[in-house]
Structures are given as C-alpha cells and as structure tokens.
Amino acid sequence: MGKSFDIGLERLTGIGVPGDGQPQEGGVKPPLPDVLADLKIGHYMDASGTIGAQPEMAVPQELTFYLETFGCQMNDHDSEKVAGVLLARGYRQVDGPEAAKVILYNTCSIREKAAQKVFSRLGELRPAASDLRQIASEEERSGELGAAATRAQAGVPVPQEPKHPSLRKIVNAGGGKIIGVLGCVAQQEGERIFERAPWVSLVCGSASYRKLPQLIAELEAGNRRVTGLDTDTDETFETEITRRDNPWRAYLTIIEGCDKACSYCVVPFTRGPERSRASASVLEEVRRLAEAGYSEVQLLGQTVNSYADPSARKMRFSELLAAVAEVRGIRRVRFTTSHPRDFGKDIVEVIEAHPTICDHVHLPVQSGSTAVLRTMARTYSREEYLDKIALMKAARRPISITTDMIVGFPGETEKDFEETLTLLDEVQYDSVFAFKYSPRPNTPSLKMADAIPEEEKGRRLAILMDRQREIQRLRNEKLIGETFEVLVDGKSRRENQWSGHTSSNRVMNFTSPERELLGDYVQVKVVSAMPNSLVGEMAGRT
Ligand code: 5AD
Ligand code: SF4
Numbered sequence: 001m002g003k004s005f006d007i008g009l010e011r012l013t014g015i016g017v018p019g020d021g022q023p024q025e026g027g028v029k030p031p032l033p034d035v036l037a038d039l040k041i042g043h044y045m046d047a048s049g050t051i052g053a054q055p056e057m058a059v060p061q062e063l064t065f066y067l068e069t070f071g072c073q074m075n076d077h078d079s080e081k082v083a084g085v086l087l088a089r090g091y092r093q094v095d096g097p098e099a100a101k102v103i104l105y106n107t108c109s110i111r112e113k114a115a116q117k118v119f120s121r122l123g124e125l126r127p128a129a130s131d132l133r134q135i136a137s138e139e140e141r142s143g144e145l146g147a148a149a150t151r152a153q154a155g156v157p158v159p160q161e162p163k164h165p166s167l168r169k170i171v172n173a174g175g176g177k178i179i180g181v182l183g184c185v186a187q188q189e190g191e192r193i194f195e196r197a198p199w200v201s202l203v204c205g206s207a208s209y210r211k212l213p214q215l216i217a218e219l220e221a222g223n224r225r226v227t228g229l230d231t232d233t234d235e236t237f238e239t240e241i242t243r244r245d246n247p248w249r250a251y252l253t254i255i256e257g258c259d260k261a262c263s264y265c266v267v268p269f270t271r272g273p274e275r276s277r278a279s280a281s282v283l284e285e286v287r288r289l290a291e292a293g294y295s296e297v298q299l300l301g302q303t304v305n306s307y308a309d310p311s312a313r314k315m316r317f318s319e320l321l322a323a324v325a326e327v328r329g330i331r332r333v334r335f336t337t338s339h340p341r342d343f344g345k346d347i348v349e350v351i352e353a354h355p356t357i358c359d360h361v362h363l364p365v366q367s368g369s370t371a372v373l374r375t376m377a378r379t380y381s382r383e384e385y386l387d388k389i390a391l392m393k394a395a396r397r398p399i400s401i402t403t404d405m406i407v408g409f410p411g412e413t414e415k416d417f418e419e420t421l422t423l424l425d426e427v428q429y430d431s432v433f434a435f436k437y438s439p440r441p442n443t444p445s446l447k448m449a450d451a452i453p454e455e456e457k458g459r460r461l462a463i464l465m466d467r468q469r470e471i472q473r474l475r476n477e478k479l480i481g482e483t484f485e486v487l488v489d490g491k492s493r494r495e496n497q498w499s500g501h502t503s504s505n506r507v508m509n510f511t512s513p514e515r516e517l518l519g520d521y522v523q524v525k526v527v528s529a530m531p532n533s534l535v536g537e538m539a540g541r542t
Helices: 034-039 073-088 112-124 129-142 147-154 165-171 183-189 192-196 206-220 279-291 317-325 345-353 370-375 382-393 414-427 454-477
Strands: 043-045 051-053 064-069 102-107 178-182 202-204 226-228 249-256 296-301 332-336 360-362 400-407 431-436 483-491 497-502 507-511 521-529 533-541
Touching (some): 064 073, 073 249, 102 183, 178 206, 183 202, 183 206, 202 206, 206 226, 279 296, 279 317, 317 332, 317 345, 345 382, 370 382, 483 507, 483 533
Parallel strands (some): 102 178
Antiparallel strands (some): 483 497
16 A cells, blocks of 8 residues: 655645635635646647647747736636737746736735735835836826726727837836736726836736737737726626646636625625626537547636526526536536525536536535524525535435635624534535635625624634534545546656546545556545545556
C-alpha cells in the first residue's frame, strides 16, 4: 500500500475556511492542487474548437497582459473569456504584473475580506507621488474624469485618435501600464475606484463584459478612463475565443446574474438580473468542447437550476442537463450552484438516468433555522429544504451533497445556531463551506438589528467546522475498500503519486507506477480516508 502523502490537498478542499477561493453561490471552487501548477500551460480553444498553445511569436512588449482572479468559478470562467478577448486582439498573457502592459484584476465582493484584496493589490501598483500629482493636474485641466465613462456608457464609437494626446503620457503613470478592475468590486464601487486609485484606467462589471473589446479599443486609442457599469442588459458574455485554463474540465456559463434577493447578498447588485443562454448555443459549445478533447463540462450559474431557455425550445434545466450528458465524448457533467427553491425531482431523475452526470449536488442551505432563513429571504423553510435532500437520498445511486452556511447572521440566537448544527447531523453533508456573516453594501441585512459580535461569529464557525470535520471523517472512512473512477488531474513531485477527482468531487490521492496518467480516467481503490480527501491505489483503467 502506498503511504499516505501530504501534498497540501487537505487545506484546499472540504470544509470551507472563510477567505479566498471560496465559492460564491455559483460554485464550489474545485481544489487546484499545487501540483497542477505545471499544467497551467497556455491552452486555449478558438471558435472552431481548435486547441492551441498560446502563441509565442514575437509580440511587441506593449501587447502583454496580466490577469489575476479572485472569488468563485464564475469569475474564473469570466477571466478565461476576458483572456480570450485579449488574445484575439494580439495580446500575450504573462505571469506577473511586472512584465505586463495591461494589468487586470477580476474581483470578488461577496465578503468584506475578499473585496479588500483588490485594494491591497492596487496599493502595490501605486505610482510615485510625482506621477500622482501629474494625474491630478491633467484631470483638472481636461475635465476627463467621468467623460470617458459617459461616452462608453452611451455607446459612442471608439475614437481613432486620443482626444487629449497629452493624456497618453499619463497612461505611463504606474510604470507605463494600463490598470483595470473587473468583476464585482468594479460593479459595486464604480467610478469611486478612480478616486481611490487614480492610476486605474478601466472599471468594468461582469454584466458589461460584452463591451470589453470596445473598452479595450478605447484604451488602446489613448483614452485614459473607461467604464462599463450598466447591468440592465439581456445579453450574456459570449466570446469567439475562450482561453481555457484546465485542459480536461471546461466551464460553461448557462445563466448569468441572479433574480433572488437574499438579504445578505451583493450578487444581484454586482452581477445584475438573470440572463440565460439559448440551449442550442450551449449544446453547440458542448459539442465543440467534446471534439476538442474536453471530457468534463461544468455548467455554471449563480443559480444554475433557475435556467430559463430564452429560445423557442424552452428547455427546462433538467432537459438541458440531459442533452448535455448525451453529447458524444462527454464523460462527466457537473453543474453548480443550485438554489433549493428551483431544485426538483426532475433533476434527480435526470441524474439517475444519465451516468455521465456526476453524483454530486451543491445545494446551499445557509442556515438550519427557519426563522433565520426567513430573515435571509431564502424562500424556503428547514423542512422544505429537507424535502429536497430526501429526493436525493432516495436516488438509485448515492449522490454526494455539499452546502454553504453562514453563521452569525443578525439576530441568530444560540437556539438558531443549534438548529444549524442539528441540520449537519441530519443531512450528513460530504463537504460544507461555512462563512462568518459579513455585512455588505446595499444589502437589506446591513441595517438589521442584533448584530452578532465578531468573536461570537468566530466561536460559532469553529464549532460548526469541528462538527462537520468529524462527520466527513466518518463518512469517508466508510468508503475504504470501495473502488471509484477518478479523472487524474494532478501529479505529485513524488514518484508514483497522483491525484484526481471522483464523480462525487472527492479528492483522491493515489499511487500508481504508470508513467503518464494526466487526463486519464482510472479505477482507484480507497485504502485510507481523511476528512477532506481519500487515499487509494490504482486498480485499473476504465
Ligand atoms: N456574508 C457571509 N457569507 C456570504 N455569502 C454570500 N454573501 C455573504 C455574506 N454577506 C456566502 C453564502 C453563499 C456563498 C457563496 O457565500 O453562503 O452561498
Ligand atoms: Fe445566491 Fe441568494 Fe446571492 Fe442569488 S442573492 S447569488 S441566490 S445567495
């Protein structure tokens, strides 16, 4: 038996520690083992489905970009599309901000701590004081601040020549770079970002990404400041080229925005209203992905199962799921995140009928107390949620269930919290992402009475995580001796040691003497278990 090896996967999975990389309702972020770092090759697919290495030809230094992403899978995938847009314009992606002409941060504002990150990054790029004075005086002289934004929002055509040629110089402040803030903080803070960090030139929220090529063209033409901040759009962000970071698992947004109104959540403000993508376009992309060699697709949406086909076909979410599962070449279909209100028997039936649909559902509950769920405006009670869980537990094959929980919501009593703990025992989740409540701008819960002190939130979080860790340890131990199919996606630096994911999205670290397994599906027998991962030995190929 291979000795259990610690390649740092434990800390990346399972019980969510508040901080980065956590899912938004919109996705459990898959653990990315550090052993995968070597695999993050320049890998992209063009509109014809051709996979290629990122072009290494002589690209002028000024056409380079650096893109850093915070937050959920939706953001990760948006960044893949943003990178695609830039690659199509002849830009080359670089590893660090130093070598980049354009520096972009795709931001998350789901909790305060995540939102603060971008400002610390922007602080690192702060230009010298003399450059800052130059920015301020140019602004004053030109009245430029806000003008570009107004033009961009009004959809005025891209100017061929910079309106103020002298402003070109300013782009040089910050070391000759164009600095942009994308995503949820961009949407939330808008032009205030320019005030806080005048060296930023681009502010664009995710609901305006379809305008990105135009905004980038404006910057290239010499405009200093451009914004895309409207959310009142029916359109989704589809691109000709998407630069895909994972060579096996392809992400696909099928619904953007959120029409729910959970009282603690910024997403409806930052990502705008729900917009679904036509089913034919989704299926066409899945076919192209399969032809290009991707065997796993993950359908994404803040509330993925609220999908409403805008085309005449009017496919329900479960019908789309089934159609995706039937595409030739696709071996695994995942979807995240589901909202309990729109989760029905039809989804469970489709999972049962299609072995290619993974046996994992992420179904955020947020609290085990009906009283708290009501103040959160979650639109279901504890009992109604448990009815959905019962549908999954009754399925013909085991379905792994994971969730998100918030502790310390305003007014959460000790008794409410106790109900969250008993829910853990009752449901027996395979993984829980738990967070301390974080008050967010614009949200109704911001003004709610009976705030819980930070220390108490921390205490409750620790209790919840301890309880859940024990549940996971016992659940995983029961799997010892069983064999699972694993898609191999990581190779340890240690010889013969590999890692991958089961259909239920468990991390499996395993031994195999084979020389090359990355991207393969193999059978692995579990020999020992930890709360957040399994350890096994390869038992054969599939
Ligand atoms: N405070 C704490 N956690 C939050 N989440 C969303 N908004 C907040 C907030 N204001 C959590 C929810 C959601 C997950 C992605 O983040 O649990 O499902
Ligand atoms: Fe999820 Fe509610 Fe936020 Fe919508 S408002 S993204 S349903 S937590």
